[in-house]
Amino acid sequence: MTTKSLKVDVHHLTRVEGHGNIVVDVQNGELKQCELQIVETPRFFEAMLRGRPYTDSSHITSRICGICAVGHATTSLRATEKALGVQPSEQTVLLRKLNFHGEILDSHILHAYMLVAPDFLGVGSVIPLAKSAPEVVLRALRMKKLAGDLCKAISGRHTHPIAMTVGGFTHFPGSEELAALRERLVAMRADVDATVELFSTLQMPDFSRDTEYIALHKPDEYCFIDGVIASTDGGTWPIEDYRRVTNETIVRHSSAKHTANQRESYMVGALARFNVNYDQLHPRAKAAAATLGLKPKNTNPYMNTVAQVVEIVHCVEDAIRLIDVLLARGITWEAPAPPTRLSGEGVGACDVPRGTLFHNYVIEDGKVVGANCIIPTGQNLANIEADMRKLVPEILDRTQEQITQALEMLVRAYDPCISCSTHLLNVQFV
């Protein structure tokens, strides 16, 4: 039993999206304080949607986050469509899935290569990495560009998508454009293999803490859009029951609310999806997981980045498949599916890069009157703090610098998206 005292105060953690501080206080071997403080400015998106036409919601909420803009827009559209009885066409569903893969790839490549890899390659950031290992950085930029180009072809741009609208799209990619993207995706397999190879050589910190893992689930596909809420502790819930799973509470040290389901906390994101939906992964992604030493259920949060690499493999393969389906059907310039009513309530859910995202709107006479968004990073905050509480006593014998780095890497592994998470609310809909 150590009697060490320690204070860690990481002000404005770097290489994450948004502003967070890590504060740990150990006195005589006893953990007094252990917080991930969210100091991002509150953003009030839900309040801003009210009184505006339902068609504005997806364009406003995509601005919650520059990195998961397509995820917010898709979730927003699904909430609106359910509220107003809109049935999107098969083509719309296919194009949305393809667009979504573009965003998952873009976000995961950014996180794995540019934000996480420097910790393992002994550099402070991707900039010195460009000098010491230019082929790694060029590969990351090349892959990220293809992901962005995929989103651009379908919705105009990744940050913030233009052509996505309630019931469908306002612009469509040409067949030649899709065929060219398909060719580039096939050629990208070499880069994907090299990514798996690189991450199989990085030694993730040895730490584990069993928790509840939550993700959207469908029996017949690795689910990113719609489905049901599923937990590794057992149980599924319809998306509409999201409040029974998330149970939000306000804590003082965070402008983002905390959540808990069947335990004190739960985890969402790539590792949670991997644990819940392993069976639905593409065979090449399963093979990559084996190479990377990742098996469900994995309880090491540092492995979230490795699960992202597995998803990169899956999304490239599934994007190729989706393009084949779209090319075989042929692209039709079709009008968006119309609303069947102008008042109603709907919940949309997507598993965006960082985990399960919920939007819930109440619409009256075509205008939004109530809105609630629950963000993946908000759902992970309580779980990150629970990890920190277990981790700190296990590594107290290390130097202050090593402890700080281990904590920073832990938070970074979750790929937090802090500006996303700071605008929540607690409204009872009547």
Add this chain to the structure above:
Amino acid sequence: MSAKPKVAFFEFTSCEGCQLTVVDSLQDHPELLDAVEIVQFREAISEKGEDYAIAFIEGSCSRPSDEPKLQAIRQQAAIVVALGACAHLGGINAIRNRMPLQEVREYVYGDRAEWFETYEPRPIKDVIKVDAVIPGCPIDRREFIKAVTHLLQGRMPFIPDQPLCMECKLKENICVYTRGKVCLGPITLAGCDAICPTYGDGCEGCRGLIANPNIEAMRQVMHEHGLTDEAIDAKLSMFLTNQIMALEEAG
């Protein structure tokens, strides 16, 4: 001038999408990393230097305690560039400036509203002097590259004062008004390559107003295309809330 200008990136209330667009622009222009030295970019790097000459600031100022931080950046930087609509206009954050502040706070945080500091979101030029602007939500990659090129040549970035319609016509787009949609192209600053009309949507005004916008005529056009006053107000308040409120105040 020393070998490479030192550059820093900062963000206030925003989605960090403009900085992400900066990262994306490196995909096509990796040589930029050789032309400047980035000493601070919290979203992307851990290194932290305070000796920057050029500061790019994303995000609006939406709480009093951010003002000293902006002033400190202004003191250090020879050149301050507002990066994107939030820093330039207050951006999407300013939608709530038409709503009662206390009501907005309570809607989101209930009886704990006082725990989280905020005030009316504003462009950074309301707090510190700004030397140049790269407009848009998000910024346009080519415009960012052009602005950096200008700065490296010792010139200030410059955005021509012309409405979006000019650019849209040059692209030979079919006017979205003829496709049953409304568009703020006639009053919005061009420079984005008319990307929204090109992808089938009307302009939302994210780049801000031209120097002499005829707001009344714009309202009239939208009215003739079937929009109610309320719908017109919504259209004009997505990105332009602060600018339109300032015009109203000036009469």
